[in-house]
Amino acid sequence: MALLEKNKKADTQNGFGTASSFQNQPENANWGNFGNDYGNTNGNPFGNNYGNGADNFGGSPFGGTGSFGGNDGFGTVNYNMTGGRPSLQQKTETHFSKSFLIVSIIASVIFFLLGEVIYRTLITDVNSVFFMGVYFAVFGLILSSAFFIVSRVIGLDITSKKILVSGICILMLLVLGIFFEFIYELNFGSTMVQTDKYIFAIDNSGSMQDNDPNQERVAAIKKLLANREDNAQFAVYSFGDVIQCIRELNPISNGIDDFATSPSGGTPIVGVLSKIMEDMESGTLPYDEGCQVILLTDGYATDTSFLNFELNKTLKKFNKKKISISTVGLGYVDEKLLNNISGKTGGISVTTDNVDELEKAMASAVRVTDSSRNLLSSRARTDHNWLYALMRIIFLIILGAGFLGIKLAATDDTTNVKMICISSMIGIVAGAxxxxxxxxxxxxxxxxxxxxxxxxxxxxxxIEKTVMTMSQGGLGDIGIRHF
Structure with missing residues (x-):
């Protein structure tokens, strides 16, 4: 009996407590080495249910839940025990593609710069109908190459079928570009009517004192008018420090020697065109439909703005009245501005570096107005202006659909096709x-x-991206919080 009591007492005070692992409590039930030494509130270093798992009569290796904690001198370590085995789970994430957006903008700007060089160099030297098809086809080729590169980098599938579809879209841009330009250049009505009324705007800025000290510009005008009919009328405006009409609109028979200039000041090109339009609208300067303005300058305008809002508003008025403006540049001039002025009003632009050739340049400018047009340039007003406006918008939208096809060919089912279509169509319509x-x-x-x-x-x-995640299991999460 004494021996039995002794064993029972020892059983109560052993390191594993009263209940052994066969009793589902390997930890110290009341007190002992594991209970008190590790400072767990309940004396259970591995939680309340350590030992119910595998090798302990069924369940997972660690079974149940529980936790223990301690201070290692650097921070607090928390272990969270959760039941079950770890498993891989598949998760789909959707994110916005910055790569496609950035590359599309860069590729478009690169093409634009290249296209401007080609356009300015070849548009007047080659057949404009064929040129337009090549222009849009090259744009499609650059975009297609850029999008396929992005697709390869981010891991999208590129198949021979997609490349074929992209090639078909580029070919479509070539053929439709040629066809649409041909239709757009057809004349469905009369263009501007040429009259015998000329308005000369002569640069009278200070730089003319050096570039044209002998006033060859005035002599060129007089020689030009000497070959016209006596009933032809002309007026002369000068612009420099002061913008003024130095000869009112009168027939040549009234004399052509009654005007001269005295150079000084800047080059207010926008100002002189606005002055001419104001005089026309007020009735001070009579005009006929088809009346021609010839602008002569030797430099850069001193009154332009970033978007040239005032200039473009004035040019629109000239175009509406079917009055063309031809420009003559002497020496180092702003050809871009002069081309813009003449292009938007149906005039022509002529430049010369030699003042002795000024008469020839002026004669080239005083001619039947230029009625040519293309899908990428300004258009002189015609009898059916609304028809050409509608054609350009529709033709460009259809060509834009070819670029949409190129975009879709470079993607797969992980991309948002609906977003591509909607955003592209908005951009295409806006571009047109x-x-x-x-x-x-x-x-x-x-x-x-x-x-x-x-x-x-x-x-x-x-773009949708599939990622693999591991579910909680085994030892579960381990979190470390440092002080």
């Missing part, structure tokens, strides 16, 4: 409106083509 409405209101041809290129090439989408 920029080329028609924006160009006729405030934008120069340069900025209009830049905006069209970016809007047509814009690629906006999200």
């Amino acid at each position: 409106l920029v080329m028609e409405i924006g160009l006729n209101l405030i934008l120069s041809e340069f900025f209009a083509r830049l905006l069209m290129s970016v809007l047509f090439g814009l690629m906006i989408t999200t």
